[in-house]
Amino acid sequence: MELALAPETLARWQFGITTVYHFLFVPLTISLAALTAGLQTAWVRTEKEKYLRATKFWGKLFLINIAMGVVTGIVQEFQFGMNWSDYSRFVGDIFGAPLAFEALLAFFFESTFIGLWIFGWDKLPKKLHLACIWMVSLGTFLSAYFILAANSWMQHPVGYRINESRGRAELTDFWAVLTQNTALSQAFHTLSASFLTGGAFMVGIAAFHLLRKKHVRVMKTSLRLGLVTVVVAGLLTAVSGDVLGKVMFKQQPMKMAAAEALWDGQSPAPFSVFAYGDVEKGHNSVAVEIPGLLSFLADDNFSSYVPGINDVNKAEQEKYGPGDYRPNIPVTFWGFRWMIGFGMTSFALGLAGLWFTRKKFLLPQHLRVGEDEVPHLVLFRNKALGPTLTTWYWRAAILTLGFPLLANSWGWIFTEMGRQPWVVYGVLRTGDAVSPGVSQGEVLTSMLTFTALYAILAVVEVKLLVKYVKAGPPELTEADLNPPTKIGGDSRDADKPMAFSY
């Protein structure tokens, strides 16, 4: 079956759907692994039961989430070969290596130690069991780094040469691929955004319970941890975004010009708050702008020249031959704005929450609360928010758990769509990367299959999350409080039920 579509259209849709979906789970996995590990560390160090209950609660949500992250990741490992065989042939020499490193160094770590952590509560001594979740966390970081290095190579290919006789790109400097500034800044940005995501997830769920005055002790601790995470990670996300933006202005001026709908180069160049225009004619009919800000973002100087879409298009035509080198401008422009907008809204709500719930010593006597009371949201020195505003803040805080997920998705859509028509910038066009032997009917079949399957699993997953969120932190059992002292479990009673079983 052949449809009247460009050969890459369906393969791109499939890649977009499966990857954006996969990336809903990835940042939560990265951040919740570390946050859960942090809570468990607090339990091991202080022996305060609230930390163990928090560990169990967030650990459960983490596991429900990572299960989806793992299985949707399997598709990622194989779809390059399935839908993008010419891409795989052309860049496998370079792109395959970080993927193989990821599997060998990171996936084995994650999958093995997650099994030990899940089933190990009554099999491993306390500290060894704690080490397992930290190993999982380390695995998630390594995994993120390798795959981002691979993606960075697509954004900005380095450390390679073209072998004409084999018709492919070959690696000449692996270290350059791993440590180029694109990879470093992209990893910095993605990891900090991941923690913004996990922090907001914690804040949202803690707010849900605090609004209902339930599980207060555990949720207060979780709220504070979440808020601090949101604020620190939000700040780092903004800083790293700025760094990555500057790198992109140099490496992919087209992407950044499109992100700003800046049609013609200007000096100084303004930052566009809103624009509406005609893509065919290449100009904006409506534009709300902040003068000079774009120059500053691109180059740290309020009056620097920033090239526009038309300029870059012309330059690329001269360099790579005739053609249209413009990405989809509206998607790039709005993707960039949704990314920043959703991310920073979450950060702002976190910052407000951190101030509202500040520590006791900053509060007057009558606004301090005990360990089992929901904190007052204190606006000024002596003034707490009224009941209506308090309810509204908690509601907004619940909503904030979704914002970073949207920001992450738009961030990827922006950076990948903004690189078009290239799959490897300046080296390989997306249209030349698909599998020539795979029919559109086959791609359509797999795209529809994955989309349907993922939709069903999304419903299942969200329902399960909601169930466990509502259930709240579990009560602790004797076994929880008396972990084994020997590896493999204490042999006092060989017929004792397992602490955890499927």
Add this chain to the structure above:
Amino acid sequence: MELHDVWFVLIAVLWTGYFFLEGFDFGVGVLTRLLARNRSEKRVLINTIGPVWDGNEVWLLTAGGATFAAFPEWYATLFSGFYLPLLVILVCLIVRGVAFEYRAKRPEERWQRNWETAIFWASLLPAFLWGVAFANIVRGVKIDSDLEYVGNLWDLLNPYALLGGVVTLALFTFHGTVFVGLKTVGEIRERARRLALRVGAATAVLALVFLLWTQADKGDTGSLVALVVAVAALVTALGAARVGREGWAFALSGVTVVAVVAMFFLTLFPNVMPSSLDPDWSLTVTNSSSSPYTLKIMTWCAGIATPLVLLYQGWTYWVFRKRIGTHHLADAAH
């Protein structure tokens, strides 16, 4: 031995690791219908592989990633060529993973039964399809001068390949049965032993036919050795299962898996995917491999990481060495 030969061996090792490890957990999945008499026995079965199935599956991801890095042409031709069977495998692996993790997370019987059905089918199908895929690789498929697969789905479903699928399914089920004998206590352990004899005998017959067919078609001295080892190990495994030496039975069914995979790769070398249209169009270790520089880096990585992986995965099996039975499972949904 050049680096691309080293990587041919390493890819073979990764697939061997995958089939050895996930082989028995596919088998356990199949046994949820074949062996378990009630739902708590199903649970016992699922929990024998609970802590380890995920780590076992990573051998596949690593085999995939390493093939991409070391033999990009092989990766590209294989996965774009075997498109639809691979799609089915991927769907199964997704459903299966979620099934293990989510089944016990709600108490409702319908919920749990649905996931149990999923575990059975999503274990059975890949166990069969991997055999179909490898038999086709060994047999040779329609590859043109551009190293593209030009056959269709029906070309892949030939009698030899289908027999290969039945053999891997039977072998993995046998491997799973002796694993269950080794990991459980109580009545289910006794029944696993008895079932192992039946499944093992059927596997031996099927495997003998398939391996002789392979040997007659593609074999050389090396593959003959692998064939003899495979059959001898399988028969001895049966004997061990009969006299109740569960550890030996499992080790020997493992040797069978290793020998069968070894036979696949021995008949292939120096090809990685022979063309049935013209031998000159075959993918070989030379025309499909990466540059020496990439292979060198990968060799360092694999050389350091693989022993470590074996070490900590081995440790996991030791941590969870206790046998389990129905009385070890608490009722509550987790």
